[in-house]
Amino acid sequence: MQDNQQRVALQLLAYAAQKDVPITRLCQLAGIEFEALKQSQGTTPTAKQMSDLWRNAVHLSRDELLGLHLGEALQVAALGIVGELVRSSRTVGEALTHAAAYIHLLTDLFLMEVRPTATAFEVQLVPMPKQEHEDAFVARQLRDVLLALLLHEVNGLVLAKIQPRQVRLQVSAAELPEYQRVLRCDTITPADDIALVFDERYWHEPILTANYELQRLLLEKAASAQTTFAERQPIGTRITRYLLANANMGIPSLEDIAANFNTSVRNMQRKLREENLTYQQLADDVRKELALHYLHTSAHPLKEVSYMLGYNELSAFSRAFKRWTGHTPGGYQKRSALPA
Incomplete structure (x- = not known):
């Protein structure tokens, strides 16, 4: 069974070939073994290989909108x-x-x-x-x-x-x-x-x-x-995906996350340490992404956004937002509303 990176790489190579890009050269530039990639259980390209593949495909095809x-x-x-x-x-x-x-x-x-x-x-x-x-x-x-x-x-x-x-x-x-x-x-x-x-x-x-x-x-x-995909993912990625996918339910506590993943708090903390992460870091990253999203795309009052992100006081949300962006939430919202 092909994984997503392998599938995308093969589709990109097939399309590049239609645009007269030399596939052998493209694979060489990306450090990819084409024959191994074609196998149903073939090699999964690394993030760097995918980056090199895209960049060289765009360059060789002369199509910036590839x-x-x-x-x-x-x-x-x-x-x-x-x-x-x-x-x-x-x-x-x-x-x-x-x-x-x-x-x-x-x-x-x-x-x-x-x-x-x-x-x-x-x-x-x-x-x-x-x-x-x-x-x-x-x-x-x-x-x-x-x-x-x-x-x-x-x-x-x-x-x-x-x-x-x-x-x-x-x-x-x-x-x-x-x-x-x-x-x-x-x-x-x-x-x-x-x-x-x-x-x-x-x-x-x-x-x-x-x-x-x-x-x-x-x-x-x-x-x-x-299930197979989730088991292969780093715990930090799995937690981040869960938080974003369930954003309407707010940011849960570490205890709630551990229970959802059917593990103990101590075991989850240990796995996060192995990835040089903490749950607080992941939660703050997601809060930032959601805050930017809410302020850009919704009509929620700032106090409501603050509450949805788990802040009991608007002042605490304002301090966190300024630390993330250099702007207050209100100032950022006004700048976003200006005509492009």
Whole structure:
């Protein structure tokens, strides 16, 4: 069974070959053994190899928006079991809900959140808190792959032509026309969050390839894969993912986290020490990410944001936020509201 890094590397190499990039040369530059990569139990590329692969693929193809174009060209089957869950779902809303639940089987750089409202629903890509090994260049390419693939493949599974009402992400003025073309949306708003916004009528749009029995089997397989995936992840990564995925429930105590992971507080602290981490560090990183997200994208009053992040006093939240960003929450919110 191929893991996510191996799958992405193979898809990238296949697409680069279509653009007349010499694959042997590209693999050499990235330090990847192509024959070993192709095996079903092949070598998993390291983070550095994936970074080198993306950078050299962009350079050799002379396509700065390679991720966007790769996502446009890919089929949902490229997502493996997650793609099959999308294809077998009953409706667009159900497909997106499954994709969000299992996106971590595809990438460790983003979480996906789906938020229905009265008149629309948003599909957000939420970056994981930055780690030293992460590469912003690769994260942007993968962001574009996911956005373009999501839009184009959902369109291929329904009778309606689905177009976003709005897209929020950071792109340059020179790149804007190409993003508008690929994402089929003229309203691309510069923002620090990443989101596709759709009219609510698409939520219940039936998927042509729905298969209830297959979906049941796929969900069992996905649950097994999720367990295997979790067991392989560092404890710090697992905790961070849990905190972000359950952000609406607030930041739990270390005791609650340990209980959720079926271990003791002492054992969890020991595993964190082995990774040179503490639970307080992880919780603060998540609080920072959530604070930036809430202040950018929601109308929550500062006091409510403070409460949601586990601060009993607004003053304590303000001190923490200023330590993280150099700004007070109110000042940051005003700066964010200014026209770009």
